[in-house]
Amino acid sequence: MSTVEAALYIVATPIGNLEDITLRAIATLRSVNLVAAEDTRHTRRLLQHLEIDTPLTAYHEHSSDAEAARLCQRIVSGEAVALVSDAGTPMISDPGYRLVRAAQAAGVRVVPVPGACAAIAALSASGLPSDRFLFAGFLPARAAARRTRLTALARESATLVFYEAPHRLQETLDDLVLCLGEAREATLARELSKAFETLHRDTLGNLVAFVAGDSNQCRGEIVLLVAGCTAPEPEVDAPLAELMQALASRLPPREAASLLSTYSGVRKNRLYSDWLAGQGPSADS
Template identity: 50%
Template sequence: MNSSVEVAGQQRSKAGGTLYIVATPIGNLDDLSPRAARVLASVDVVAAEDTRHSGRLLQHLGIQKRLIALHDHNEKDRAESLIALLEGGQDVALISDAGTPLISDPGFVLVRIARERGCRVTPVPGPCALVAALSAAGLPTDRFLFSGFLPAKRAGRRAALEGLGRESATLVFYESPHRILDAVADMEAVLGETRELVLGRELTKTFETFYAGTIAEVREALEADPHGSRGEFVVMVRGFESTGREDDSSQLDVDRLLQLLLPELPVKKVAKVAAELAGRPKNEMYQRALELKDR
């Protein structure tokens, strides 16, 4: 490249290169910004999660660049060589397979080291699945908590959901097609069947679909849809809403309720009834009912 370059309207010397964090389309190629295309055309190297996948994007743009693979399995080893390129004055663009790098994608190690070494790091914003999904979900967005992918195994997934059960912010997760039904079933068991849920599937693609309703309703819709377990999902759950009966002073009342119900009903039924009345997660009520019964 020339001894000085102008990218995105900023003139600088080539004393050191810039690491550009470039958002790429999550489905529709028309969503790539003109700035992102200019940056990809101007840099010396493109670090990509999957060089074959990203190679097709660059080919679509008519861009030929040196591609270096940077993914979860090699990032720690590859980061140092990319930092050396930056320190040598070369510009590097970091892209993932889709969307904004580092958002449940590789890049954290590279960006962290680049900042520690004093390299310039510049975001080139664009598509991001969680933001796109939230914008169309109709759920509160003044506060939301993005938790990436839930654990793959049921026990870990349910434990994670238990920890988030009383979070008032809208909860956002990514989920894979082969786990989506199990994940929604666990949400129904832990958070309750009446909690509001919105799923965004295949966003910006030909078969983009939103499922919305209670967790139970969405589960039923997924099971009835022959395409319900295909594609990538953004999962959005309405946050916990206090009924005013959940403060610490109400613990004795909840215990009393459980004690009254236990002689009359099975533990699972007791937990369901208590959860509805107290506004608590069903699994929490189930565990507490077991403790009281053991006494």
């Protein structure tokens, strides 16, 4: 019998060092009727370490809507279920949100049990501004798509936070230099809370050389943090305004602004609002 209220508990687990689990997380995992895990083999090792024998079931990106409904029905029937990912906080670059949405739709209470998160841990020790940050998750694996995504983020003023696979680290750094410039400051956070933890802040250009000179940096779990853009936004000069006018005559104006923003560095909202201001009161109809 569960000793906690029937609900879906979103339980953060350690990202490396097992001592980073919270007392509340331990109590919750011990008390629920069932633990839904991204990888039951991985979570079983954690539960064995904690001497917890709560039953496990798999819930991951390939789980069906029917599986989510089954878990929700167990909660509706009075059981408590904990959702965990392989490491860190569920829902941060994992598919658990689908189960949360199903639970909410079923009228099930969703309870966060906070704890470790690689993105927040890396940000806290990065030496980069943390008053505003944008978590961008994993970049696309294909080079062209990755460069398109980075180009769209090039003018973002908030600190950028990415997760990256170790075998793509070098090419991602190369693309960051290409799209954001070699002088942009960045921090490589690798294997956080583990034996070979690395926190290295430098320019993107120097980070490329640092990783190229040490193959160990392309191993383990990686968070890349990049300082936001501090350069002043280019002005909407007469030629740019004329180009916006020409594009807006052939495309929906918002689409024209978005397209032109990619190449000019001027925010799409500013391009659109400046165009709108020159069209008269009926332009947005």
